Amino acid sequence: MKVYISATLRNFFGRNSVIDASGSTIKDILGFLTDEYPDSKEILYDASGKLRSFIQIYVGSENRTETDKWYKELKEDDEVLLLPAIAGGAPNESIISDERRKEISFDDKEIERFGKHLLLREIGVKGQKRIKAARVVVIGAGALGSPVIQYLAAAGVGTIKVVDFDEVSLENLQSQVIHTSRDVKRPKVASAKDKVRNIDRSIVFEDENSKIDTENIEEIIDGYDLVIDCTDNYKARYLINDACALLGIPLVFGAIYQYEGQVGIFNLNSGPCYRCLFPTPPEPGLVPTCAEGGAISPLPGIVGSIQANEALKLIIGIGKHLDGKLLTIDSLYLNSRILKVGKNHKCPICGTEPSIFKVEDFDYEEFCGLKEQENEIPVEGFTPEELAKKIENDEPITIIDVREPHERAIRRFPNAIAIPIGQLARRKDELDPDKDTIFICKEGKRSILAINTLREAGYTGPMYNLKGGFDAMKDIVFSHEGAWL
């Protein structure tokens, strides 16, 4: 069988224009070619074994590129043509339509304010108008939200909605640079609003001082162009992703932990979603949140700035972005990588046969392991006040501190035995099953994991959790220090 090789592909077939191949089907011929010319395998197939987009197979003038046509018997005088597909398309479209851009105008002050953007060929007046027309929701006004909100405001994003239920605390100030010492105990959205107004009073700032849940998430983000996830927990991430996927709103995701960060774009032009990348969350307590595990101060500045940069590129419609990719950054050793994120066709939210149609129908608490399982024995716990009373009354109890050594170095819990979670099962004999044993960690989550670990290891003594962890108890411990120690 004669196979004609296009001049564009010949370098991979020993520079031959016609090859006499043995075989009676396209499938046989392709097998023959890759056996005879091993270099051709790389040009014909991608890493997953799929025929590359730029390869076209013809028999005479009939297109037989589809794999189901590869098994049809060929006639002796048929000529097989291996040709290139020459195709392409325009670069990224902006998520802001031309109609909305055309409605925007600038005054002299704005032309001066955004002069450095207007000088950039890729942004120019058209791009800056798109930025002004954009309506962006930032969920979380904490470590990541701080740079994101400030850069979006400085860049001139017309409408910024900030969603956060929390108040500013002293420990936030190490990394949440949108808040200052004067903002402690104020709602984070109020503090963010002041900062944005100080940057540019013409920005429409919408504050939403509430916790996102299945009831309110769609209402919060519906009608906006872009959502930026600056939260710090899995439940919120899945909820935001699902609502964005259902409403067709692109999502810029960011996450930090200790020295490492991640940024990605999901739900853009039917691309992959967060669930395609992470179909299930890790077991509760296994991966500490940033609040529990800590993060170096400038890390959220780096990751949040990249999120803001990606958001602006999507708004303007320029450059390459992280659609279908995940950027990972290690700020300790200065490594970064971009991982490809494939679309999961079995994804329950964006796959070919979705099973989630409304966020209200999905139990995020259960999915993230935050609910007590029916067959799981509930973990009993004491409040900080109850534990303080037991200590004061000198009751016979054992306190086990499951925090890591570097956490204990910050604040020691008096008279506690330190056993990190990883060592619990093999050191269970150090516990007295006749005494009440109380487990403490930073926030009261890992201590539940510790109790369940010991149960699985066969320990039968009475075990209790300190509700809210050492964080909830630190005021009592230190105000009472010396009184009951």
Place this chain on the structure above:
Amino acid sequence: MLLSEKAYRLINEHITGAYPYEACGVLLTSTDDERIDCISQASNEISAHKAKERFFIDPVWFYGIEREAEISAKKVLGFYHSHPDKPPVLSKKDEEYMIPGMIYIIASVTGLKCKEIRGYLKKGADDPALEIEIVREAALI
């Protein structure tokens, strides 16, 4: 990569004539030093409603061009296409369809004018595309 003035003029005529739709064609050389000195204008076979932002060249038409080129001692160097009202940067689709070793010229066209041309090349099928310099012969005079 050198681009002859004649080839540039023909590309310019083609892409401005096709505006606001994408235009596409084949880059050829008839010289040993492999400068682009002739082109072949293709028809954009993508359906009309998508043609402002997509292009596709009929492989069988290209097969004919390639055979003709061989007879007249010409060589296919690559392809050109336009981005109406868009910068001459590779889109995801452009990159996906790049054949290793072929030169891809993208021309940004706005209104009635070609604003800028840029060239790209991929070494291996899984390698990232590299930008290559396209020098118009007029610039050397």
